Amino acid sequence: MEPSAKVIANRLNESKVNEARVNEPQRLSTLDIELRLLMEAIYLRYSYDFRDYAGASQKRRVVQAVRAFDCKSVSELQARVLHDPDLFMQLLQYLTIPVSEMFRDPSYYACLRQEVIPVLKTYPSLKIWVAGCSTGEEVYSLAILLREEGLLDRTIIYATDINPQSLEKARKGVFPLDRIALYAKNYQEAGGQLDFSSYYTAAYNAALFDRSLCDNVTFADHSLSTDSVFSETHLVTCRNVLIYFNRGLQDRALGLFHESLCHRGFLGLGSKESIDFSDYSQRFEPLQKRERIFRKL
Ligand SMILES: C[S@@+](CC[C@H](N)C(=O)[O-])C[C@H]1O[C@@H](n2cnc3c(N)ncnc32)[C@H](O)[C@@H]1O
Numbered sequence: 426m427e428p429s430a431k432v433i434a435n436r437l438n439e440s441k442v443n444e445a446r447v448n449e450p451q452r453l454s455t456l457d458i459e460l461r462l463l464m465e466a467i468y469l470r471y472s473y474d475f476r477d478y479a480g481a482s483q484k485r486r487v488v489q490a491v492r493a494f495d496c497k498s499v500s501e502l503q504a505r506v507l508h509d510p511d512l513f514m515q516l517l518q519y520l521t522i523p524v525s526e527m528f529r530d531p532s533y534y535a536c537l538r539q540e541v542i543p544v545l546k547t548y549p550s551l552k553i554w555v556a557g558c559s560t561g562e563e564v565y566s567l568a569i570l571l572r573e574e575g576l577l578d579r580t581i582i583y584a585t586d587i588n589p590q591s592l593e594k595a596r597k598g599v600f601p602l603d604r605i606a607l608y609a610k611n612y613q614e615a616g617g618q619l620d621f622s623s624y625y626t627a628a629y630n631a632a633l634f635d636r637s638l639c640d641n642v643t644f645a646d647h648s649l650s651t652d653s654v655f656s657e658t659h660l661v662t663c664r665n666v667l668i669y670f671n672r673g674l675q676d677r678a679l680g681l682f683h684e685s686l687c688h689r690g691f692l693g694l695g696s697k698e699s700i701d702f703s704d705y706s707q708r709f710e711p712l713q714k715r716e717r718i719f720r721k722l
Contacts, residue, residue: 462499467516470513473517475520477671478669478671490516514589521587526607527562533718537567540712540713540718542571545576550580554655555567556678561596564642569617577638583658598638599632600631602630602631649674649681654685659691662692663694664693664695664698666678680705693717694717
């Protein structure tokens, strides 16, 4: 049976309404709008660029900060942060997640020792970039590994981060004593050759790491969102940083790593990070996919 004129007119109206809905810009929640405005304000006022970080985890951290600073909303936090650099520094501790561990994922370090170090040994001098080094645990782990393999003296390490408080801690090389049992276990599992305690002096509740491990380390402020490349590096390690970025910013960072690496240089990422969906997936080959270690093509 043919549909009546009225039915046809209703269908046409319905499809026009649906079309209008499709063309409507996606509605953002008030919280999402406040978050965008906060990140824009931080960028304009302090030049820290958090605008391209992954939404969900950034939202969680800002909501935690709103509570911790006793604000009623993100907008109130924004107004306070704009006028108070000290509060911004405190907020930075929420936005940057300064969490690290020595020899985190021991199998990653074992793979560096077995598969990357033999190639690095063929160079007369080495440059390594530890991007997003946080409080330095990754840098000290790498320095220990390089010393045991006889490479530390001919290696320059650039250890960079955007959080000045983390960099200050990294320079000091003092870590809580209650973490040392875990670090010693990780070190042994990573193929450590000595007694882990030979690398630090214990005092009160802290372990002070051998200062000479950092003789050739430069700790510096550098942002993967806004800054440029390091030249001719043989290894870039950037672990547990890209997971906090959106796709566009991940690609920017991978572009910096690609450009910084020398011919056939190595890239190490965190255990939950991947280059599979990036513009750079064709420009690196996996050396050990499970350990997220890649080689520049
Ligand atoms: C979870 S920690 C990872 C620390 C260390 N790489 C590890 O795996 O143990 C993430 C670090 O990335 C840093 N970070 C965040 N955004 C950054 C950016 N745009 N450029 C450089 N570092 C950044 C943070 O300050 C923080 O220290």
